[in-house]
Amino acid sequence: MSTVQKRDKLIKQWIKEAAESIELAKEESLKVEEKSARNDLVTNMDKEIEEELTNKIRAEFPEDRICGEEGFGDDLKDLKGTVWFVDPIDGTLNYVLQQENFAVMVGVYEDGVGVQGYIYDVCKDKLYHAIKGMGVYCNGQPVKSPENKSLSAGLVATNSQLMTQDQFAEYRKIAGKSMGVRMLGSAGLEIIELLKGNVIAYMASKLSPWDIAPGKVMIEEVGFKVSQFDGSEVDLLNRNKTIFSTVKAFDEIVTANSK
Numbered sequence: 001m002s003t004v005q006k007r008d009k010l011i012k013q014w015i016k017e018a019a020e021s022i023e024l025a026k027e028e029s030l031k032v033e034e035k036s037a038r039n040d041l042v043t044n045m046d047k048e049i050e051e052e053l054t055n056k057i058r059a060e061f062p063e064d065r066i067c068g069e070e071g072f073g074d075d076l077k078d079l080k081g082t083v084w085f086v087d088p089i090d091g092t093l094n095y096v097l098q099q100e101n102f103a104v105m106v107g108v109y110e111d112g113v114g115v116q117g118y119i120y121d122v123c124k125d126k127l128y129h130a131i132k133g134m135g136v137y138c139n140g141q142p143v144k145s146p147e148n149k150s151l152s153a154g155l156v157a158t159n160s161q162l163m164t165q166d167q168f169a170e171y172r173k174i175a176g177k178s179m180g181v182r183m184l185g186s187a188g189l190e191i192i193e194l195l196k197g198n199v200i201a202y203m204a205s206k207l208s209p210w211d212i213a214p215g216k217v218m219i220e221e222v223g224f225k226v227s228q229f230d231g232s233e234v235d236l237l238n239r240n241k242t243i244f245s246t247v248k249a250f251d252e253i254v255t256a257n258s259k
Contacts, residue, residue, distance in 0.1 A: 004115065004116065004131060007061075007116060011106050011108075011116070011118055012127065014056055015104050015118060015120045016120075018049045018088065018104050019104055019120060019122045025044075025045045026099050030043045030045065030096065031043060031044040042070065043096060045088070045089060045095075046070050046088050047072075047088075049089065049104070050069065050070040050072050050073075050086055050088040051070075053086050054066055057084055057086075061082065063082070064082040066085075067085050067209050067210060067236075068085075068086040068087075068088075069086070069088065069210050073086065076237060078237075079111065079237070080112075081110070081111065082108065082109070082110050083108070083109045083110075084107070085106065086106055087188070087214070088104060089103075090103045090119075090210075090211065091184075091189065093185060094185045100123045101184055101185060101186055102122060102123070102186055102189075103119050103120055103121055103122060103186055103189055104118075104119075104120045104122060105119050105120070105211075106118045106214055107213035107216070107217060113132070114132060114213065114217035115132050115217070116130070116131050116132070116217060117129065117213070117214040117216065117217030117218050119191060119192060119214055121188075126138055126139055127139055128143070128195065129218075130217050130218040130221040134221075136195060136221050143196075145222040146194070146195065146197030146224075147246075148246045148248050149197075149200045149246055149249065150200070150246075150248040150249060151177050151178050151201070151249045151252040152178065152179070153179070154179055154199060154200030154249070155178060155179055155200065156174075156175045156178040156180070156181050156182070156200065156201045156202075156203065156249075157181075157183065157190040157194070157199045157202040158181055158182075159183065159187075159204045159205055160183060161205040161206065162175075163175075163183070175203070177256075187202075187204060188211075188214065191218065194219065194244055194245070194246075200245060200246045200248075201244065201245035201246065201249045201253060203243050204242050205241055207239065207241075207242045209236040209238070211242075212226070212236065212242055213236055216234070219244050224244065225243070225244070225245055225247055225250035227250070228240050228242060229241040229242070229254075230254070231254040231257075
């Protein structure tokens with residue numbers, strides 16, 4: 001069994017175990033704290049799941065490094081070697097207020113190149129994953145590459161900041177050129193919508209490396225684009241204003257932004 005195959009088997013197992021714990025915790029009283037703002041929350045489950053995943057990774061792959069949302073990973077200055085990206089609950093605000101529309105995400109990169117990506121829609125029990133060069137799968141079944149539609153031919157997904165803050169007014173105009181705007185509140189689930197062909201782009205004003213890395217592997221696997229708003233490469237050591245999109249929509253969005 002190759003290292004990639006070993007990781008694949010373990011990641012799928014670990015994600016399902018994490019999801020079971022997250023679902024069971026719905027029946028209990030969550031401990032909820034604010035981070036940077038009243039809508040930027042962290043729960044005891046975010047911390048517990050990341051700590052568990054981090055411990056499992058370190059036990060099986062002690063030479064690898066980890067980038068995690070809740071601080072149990074390493075302080076990364078570069079992406080040399082094998083780096084794991086872990087988001088224990090992507091969509092924590094949804095988890096707290098809705099108890100649905102959230103995901104568990106894991107990505108694995110080697111020397112800065114995405115090798116494996118996993119997004120698990122917990123409530124729908126759908127695990128999307130990709131291994132570089134092998135296609136995208138949902139619960140073990142191949143996902144057909146979505147149609148390469150233009151901006152005017154489909155829906156755009158975005159985040160609340162992009163739609164409510166005046167500094168992003170130009171991007172509201174870009175979104176207005178589409179057939180409509182949708183928001184789920186989870187980067188992972190928005191990326192799944194793009195993979196399914198339900199939207200033609202996902203634009204977000206502030207995504208962290210763990211929000212981007214797992215889905216980037218999948219989006220590039222189907223031949224679509226991932227970049228910062230200005231068209232430059234995303235920086236997986238920092239937060240990014242990020243676009244995931246079809247090739248046609250990407251060209252239109254970046255061109256419109258450059259004017």
